[in-house]
Amino acid sequence: MTDPVLAHAHAHETDLVEGLKTLVSFPSVGADPAMAEGMENARRFVEARLEAMGFDNRQRLTPADGSGQAAIYGERLDAPGKPTILVYAHYDVQPPDPLGKWDSPPFEATERDSRLYGRGISDDKGPMMIALETLAAFIAVEGKLPANVKLLIEGEEETGSPSLPGILETHRDLLAADAVLSADGARWRPDLVALNVGSRGNAGFEIRVETAAQDLHSGRYGGIVANPLHVLSDLIASLHDAKGHIAAPGFYDGVTEPTNAEREEIASIPYDEDSAFAAIDAKPHGEAGYSTLERLWLRPTVDVNGMWGGYTGAGSKTVIPNEAFAKLTMRLVPGQDPERAKQAVIAHLRAELPDYARLDVYGERGQGGAYAVPPDHPLLAAAVAALEETTGQTPLKVRIGASLPLTEIVSRILGLDTVMFSFALSDENFHAPNEFFRRSSITEGLAAWVSILRQIGTLSPADFAAFRRS
Ligand SMILES: [Zn+2]
Known part of the structure; x- marks a missing residue:
């Protein structure tokens, strides 16, 4: 009835x-x-x-x-x-x-x-x-x-x-x-x-790397002054190790490994990985040791959403830029404190910064657990x-x-x-x-x-x- x-x-x-x-x-x-x-x-x-x-x-x-x-x-x-x-x-x-x-x-x-x-x-x-x-x-x-x-x-x-x-x-x-x-x-x-x-939770910030007071001529200064775009690239590359694990000490504080029951429950979900990736013309990629859905749902990330600096107009310009920028955000999982996770990434970037470069951190935003x-x-x-x-x-x-x-x-x-x-x-x-x-x-x-x-x-x-x- x-x-x-x-x-x-x-x-x-x-x-x-x-x-x-x-x-x-x-x-x-x-x-x-x-x-x-x-x-x-x-x-x-x-x-x-x-x-x-x-x-x-x-x-x-x-x-x-x-x-x-x-x-x-x-x-x-x-x-x-x-x-x-x-x-x-x-x-x-x-x-x-x-x-x-x-x-x-x-x-x-x-x-x-x-x-x-x-x-x-x-x-x-x-x-x-x-x-x-x-x-x-x-x-x-x-x-x-x-x-x-x-x-x-x-x-x-x-x-x-x-x-x-x-x-x-x-x-x-x-x-x-x-x-x-x-x-x-x-x-x-x-x-x-x-x-x-x-x-997942989130947090984000922006960074600026500076190596000189102004843009420099690459003929007069190339090879004798650090290029901030190279420094920024090294910093970004240092965020993950070869297995896709985030390298910032303390970033994973509070994160628990998925239990066998959680992994089994996720594995039982019908999910056609091949067609999901074909739809975006991409291949699965991420932290070693986790399935795609585990990466998506249970693991935190740090991502660069944009990087810029130097000359990006038509043709070439023989310049060594003096500054480079990036926007970073992270997706967080239960157990992580957004502020602590963010500070762990910032501290890592500062620790990796060579002494010939300066780092500004600004635009902190979007913070939720x-x-x-x-x-x-x-x-x-x-x-x-x-x-x-x-x-x-x-x-x-x-x-x-x-x-x-x-x-x-x-x-x-x-x-x-x-x-x-x-x-x-x-x-x-x-x-x-x-x-x-x-x-x-x-x-x-x-x-x-x-x-x-x-x-x-x-x-x-x-x-x-x-x-x-x-
Ligand atoms: Zn809504």
């Missing part, structure tokens, strides 16, 4: 799609001050929906100084004795550029081939509407939710969540919960049922059960090589774990032209959200006690 709440949600899918189209029509590009009206209209849309659904204590949240794009908050705490889940989503979107590459206007949601096209429709407006309309269906049919729900709908996800730490710190009591369920964070592959259980959901976390178990029930398959537990600042910020400030339960798929062109959301993901997502809320409703706050760190 179909769950009456799910039947209601499915019966109202057309309304959900209409609402989604309206939401997409508001250009909520947080990065562009000219789109402030789009941001405000998106906020008002969400607020009006929360009011109509019967959410209480609705308010806009900012850090204590009132700065940034407000997050939207609302709650339904009508399930005494049940867990409290903080449901996360975001209403801001990436800029639509380059506009000429869109086949339909980015802020006019358009349906083609069972897909809905529009900026932000997959990241994160479509997945957010699935979460909201599931909650609405419970309230409409049963008059209440199976668990207590607090909603946090952020407006700065696409600009790196600069205000989120301040919002969480300022409203710590209001946001107190047992765990976080995110409607953001894409599913891995259309052909596999999977849950993201971890992400890695995150992994505890394998025995009750919300993860609820997500697994919900996907098993609605897809008939046991989801694979996968990680992503990229960074999800939300999970790490929430863990650090609220002491809570996050389960990503988005119904976006990773091939849906988010952050690119022709972003789309599969129409079928709405049907699948509603079923899974109804199921996970029912699963959570069978739990008690005590089930989460061992996992809360606040």
